[in-house]
Amino acid sequence: MPSPDPTPALLVAEQASKTYADLVALAPLDLQISAGTMVALVGHNGSGKSTFLRLASGLLELTDGEITINGAPAGSSDARAALSFLPDEPVLYDDLSVQEHLAYVSALHGVHATRDDFNELVERVGLAARADDLPARFSRGLRQKTSIALALARPFDLLMVDEPFVGLDAPGKDALLGIFDELHGHGRAIVVATHDAGFVERVGRCIALRDGEVVHDGPATPAEVLRLVGS
Amino acid sequence: MLAVANPDADLEGTLRDWRRFRRQKRTADIHWIDALYQAYTTAIVGLVIVVFASGAVGDNPLSASQTAGLLAHGPGWLGGLAAFAIALGLRSGSRGGPLALERTEVRHVLLAPVDRTTALRAPAVRQLRFLTFVGIVVGAIAGNLATNRLDGGRVAWIATGALAGLVLVALCVGSALLAGGTRLPRGVASLVGVVLIGLVIADGTGVIGFSATSTFGDLVLWPLRVDLAGLVPVVVAGVALLVGMRLLGRLSLEAAERRSTLVGQLRFAATLQDVRTVIVLRRQLAMELPRLRPWVRLAVNGTGRWPVFVRGLRGLMRWPAARVARLVLLAAVIGLCLRGIWSGTTPLVIVAGMALFIAGLDSVEPLAQEVDHPSRRDATPLEAGEIHLRHVPVAVLTQLAVAAIALAVAMVPGRAQLPLEAGAVAFVPLALGGLGGALVSVLASAPSVGGNWSLAPPEAQGMRLAFRTVWPPAIAILGVTPVFFAHRAQEQGLAPIAGGVRIVPLVILVFGLICGWVRVRADIGIWWRSQMEMAHAKP
Numbered sequence: 129m130p131s132p133d134p135t136p137a138l139l140v141a142e143q144a145s146k147t148y149a150d151l152v153a154l155a156p157l158d159l160q161i162s163a164g165t166m167v168a169l170v171g172h173n174g175s176g177k178s179t180f181l182r183l184a185s186g187l188l189e190l191t192d193g194e195i196t197i198n199g200a201p202a203g204s205s206d207a208r209a210a211l212s213f214l215p216d217e218p219v220l221y222d223d224l225s226v227q228e229h230l231a232y233v234s235a236l237h238g239v240h241a242t243r244d245d246f247n248e249l250v251e252r253v254g255l256a257a258r259a260d261d262l263p264a265r266f267s268r269g270l271r272q273k274t275s276i277a278l279a280l281a282r283p284f285d286l287l288m289v290d291e292p293f294v295g296l297d298a299p300g301k302d303a304l305l306g307i308f309d310e311l312h313g314h315g316r317a318i319v320v321a322t323h324d325a326g327f328v329e330r331v332g333r334c335i336a337l338r339d340g341e342v343v344h345d346g347p348a349t350p351a352e353v354l355r356l357v358g359s
Numbered sequence: 360m361l362a363v364a365n366p367d368a369d370l371e372g373t374l375r376d377w378r379r380f381r382r383q384k385r386t387a388d389i390h391w392i393d394a395l396y397q398a399y400t401t402a403i404v405g406l407v408i409v410v411f412a413s414g415a416v417g418d419n420p421l422s423a424s425q426t427a428g429l430l431a432h433g434p435g436w437l438g439g440l441a442a443f444a445i446a447l448g449l450r451s452g453s454r455g456g457p458l459a460l461e462r463t464e465v466r467h468v469l470l471a472p473v474d475r476t477t478a479l480r481a482p483a484v485r486q487l488r489f490l491t492f493v494g495i496v497v498g499a500i501a502g503n504l505a506t507n508r509l510d511g512g513r514v515a516w517i518a519t520g521a522l523a524g525l526v527l528v529a530l531c532v533g534s535a536l537l538a539g540g541t542r543l544p545r546g547v548a549s550l551v552g553v554v555l556i557g558l559v560i561a562d563g564t565g566v567i568g569f570s571a572t573s574t575f576g577d578l579v580l581w582p583l584r585v586d587l588a589g590l591v592p593v594v595v596a597g598v599a600l601l602v603g604m605r606l607l608g609r610l611s612l613e614a615a616e617r618r619s620t621l622v623g624q625l626r627f628a629a630t631l632q633d634v635r636t637v638i639v640l641r642r643q644l645a646m647e648l649p650r651l652r653p654w655v656r657l658a659v660n661g662t663g664r665w666p667v668f669v670r671g672l673r674g675l676m677r678w679p680a681a682r683v684a685r686l687v688l689l690a691a692v693i694g695l696c697l698r699g700i701w702s703g704t705t706p707l708v709i710v711a712g713m714a715l716f717i718a719g720l721d722s723v724e725p726l727a728q729e730v731d732h733p734s735r736r737d738a739t740p741l742e743a744g745e746i747h748l749r750h751v752p753v754a755v756l757t758q759l760a761v762a763a764i765a766l767a768v769a770m771v772p773g774r775a776q777l778p779l780e781a782g783a784v785a786f787v788p789l790a791l792g793g794l795g796g797a798l799v800s801v802l803a804s805a806p807s808v809g810g811n812w813s814l815a816p817p818e819a820q821g822m823r824l825a826f827r828t829v830w831p832p833a834i835a836i837l838g839v840t841p842v843f844f845a846h847r848a849q850e851q852g853l854a855p856i857a858g859g860v861r862i863v864p865l866v867i868l869v870f871g872l873i874c875g876w877v878r879v880r881a882d883i884g885i886w887w888r889s890q891m892e893m894a895h896a897k898p
Contacts, residue, residue: 149648149651150651185470186470186612187465187470187612187613187616188612188613189611189612189613203612205472205474206472208470208471208472209364209472213470215466219462219463219466219467220463221381221461221463221467223381223384223385223388224381232377232467233467233471234362235368235370235373235377236370236373236374236377236467236468236471236473237362237364237370237471237472238364238365238366238368238370238373238472239362239363239364239365239368240365240368241362245362278467280362281362282362282364282471283361283362283363283364311361314361316361
């Protein structure tokens with residue numbers, strides 16, 4: 129039940145599926161996400177949320193069907209340039225500081241950023257005091273903040289985020305929600321996979337997955353989300 | 360807040376610069392004393408291996424007829440090395456190898472709009488450079504050893520050995536890159552590997568006159584007879600490498616990320632000599648998962664007798680086909696080694712013992728899982744040692760099956776056939792030797808840095824580590840010795856059974872002691888700790 133949307137689609141999934149031998153991680157899925165939309169992707173553990181995000185980012189390969197980002201196949205160079213993926217588990221270099229991480233990742237995307245740009249970013253995510261430290265020695269929450277900063281340090285049209293609030297303290301969560309709103313205001317599309325039923329109140333569209341299949345696509349209240357995917 | 364990309368940015372150049380920066384940082388962190396120590400230990404280990412191998416090969420020159428036989432049958436059998444290298448490469452490539460990338464590289468570099476072929480070239484060249492070095496050194500050493508028994512100049516043998524080592528590495532890595540770049544299905548890769556090895560066996564045994572890889576054997580034997588056919592594997596390896604490097608960008612990111620996580624853990628476990636962890640991670644890397652449907656479904660009876668034994672059987676019934684095939688293959692290798700031992704190649708005792716040990720590690724899987732999850736085991740009213748011991752019978756049955764297949768291969772009529780009486784004597788020791796070694800390996804687990812040993816001097820720690828490493832395979836090798844003694848008895852004009860049977864009680868005794876240790880090792884540990892505490896408590 130894909131929702132009709134007048135704006136051009138940024139992400140298009142057509143019969144996109146992923147199976148591991150007998151296990152269906154994602155049943156054939158048809159989905160469109162337009163520029164400037166903020167979408168909540170909800171579902172219980174193993175429902176296929178992370179699988180879908182990883183398929184779209186190119187980290188996983190489709191068993192069948194197709195996913196395109198800005199018209200380019202998922203995982204292709206153009207699609208990678210358009211999509212920023214923030215995974216649920218921070219993956220960071222042991223030997224680079226936060227600043228060096230930001231400089232490296234932004235350079236890999238052709239961004240000529242200054243130290244001031246990085247300072248502003250680390251300030252926004254609450255890492256200003258730790259910008260020259262090695263994230264390898266950080267707590268889970270600080271590593272998550274570093275990962276968030278990296279996802280934002282590069283250009284993108286679509287931001288896909290997997291469980292961003294895990295490990296974040298209350299100020300960190302508020303800062304991230306503020307960033308999402310700002311990006312949304314700038315016309316970026318954002319897809320957030322989360323178990324946080326309250327988050328659906330901030331978005332106009334909620335896609336609920338259950339056992340790899342879409343069971344709801346449209347506006348939803350937290351109560352509806354709990355009913356759809358179970359508590 | 361919103362980053363903007365420069366469309367003219369040189370992303371690949373940026374990547375190069377950043378890699379150089381990271382390399383410089385890492386190099387600056389290495390202390391020269393550490394580097395020297397590493398070189399020193401590598402040299403010592405290398406020297407020990409060379410000396411041991413020299414002794415194992417022996418120094419009796421081959422007679423003219425033996426040399427003629429080598430030239431006639433050698434290329435076919437030596438081609439087996441190339442076939443094995445290609446099979447290994449195809450298998451690795453079909454599973455996302457051969458590159459073992461950092462997970463961060465997968466996430467940050469390969470998900471950036473950088474050209475992937477360019478991004479992957481540097482790690483590929485680095486890996487190839489190391490493997491090439493190893494291949495050349497090992498090949499040169501093998502060439503040097505060959506001069507002990509074969510005609511031809513030492514320089515020629517060393518140079519040819521080094522070239523053969525280089526070609527083997529190039530064949531393996533090239534095949535892996537090709538398989539990875541073309542996304543060769545795993546089943547096809549395994550099939551090609553099996554066919555190549557099958558052709559080698561058919562060629563070596565004279566069923567066919569030529570196999571696809573026998574030209575590699577021609578290359579190896581260049582110091583005895585220069586055959587231009589030996590150039591074929593050199594060219595094939597070079598082409599495979601070049602084409603494979605061009606296909607680097609088509610690597611599966613999914614497989615690369617899975618490998619990146621597991622290979623790092625695998626290396627760490629291997630560094631700690633934690634055999635069990637290496638096995639578990641290797642299975643994950645190969646996606647070797649238990650069957651959803653068991654081979655034979657056993658009736659579920661919650662109050663049945665012998666629950667531990669039945670649990671072991673249930674695990675056995677869910678073994679994936681790949682594990683069953685591996686055990687059959689290992690059994691076949693053991694069988695061929697037994698034939699080799701019977702024909703007088705004594706060092707094959709070690710190869711057969713190692714294969715038995717590896718088979719044993721699969722056989723003790725149910726017990727190993729108890730060790731992996733001690734909290735679940737300790738939640739039962741039975742003592743840990745009791746549970747471990749009750750897992751042994753299923754493992755014995757599995758190892759008996761391995762021994763039976765091995766002996767069947769060894770006793771197939773033909774050259775160096777193992778006589779029935781020698782096989783009969785070796786049956787039980789083969790099973791118990793491999794299992795005994797595996798039991799010790801799994802239960803002794805990885806060396807601990809804690810406890811009373813942490814304060815021991817390095818020499819004592821080193822001796823302990825060496826003992827823990829060598830002891831389990833040594834027990835497995837003991838299980839093969841009845842065949843060796845049977846052969847020696849025959850050489851002395853005695854009945855083979857008379858020689859072999861002498862060692863059987865010792866193997867059974869050692870296995871019995873190991874079972875006893877399995878049962879009471881926890882009690883011994885508790886007693887030892889209490890004694891140490893009492894000793895520390897004394898004024």
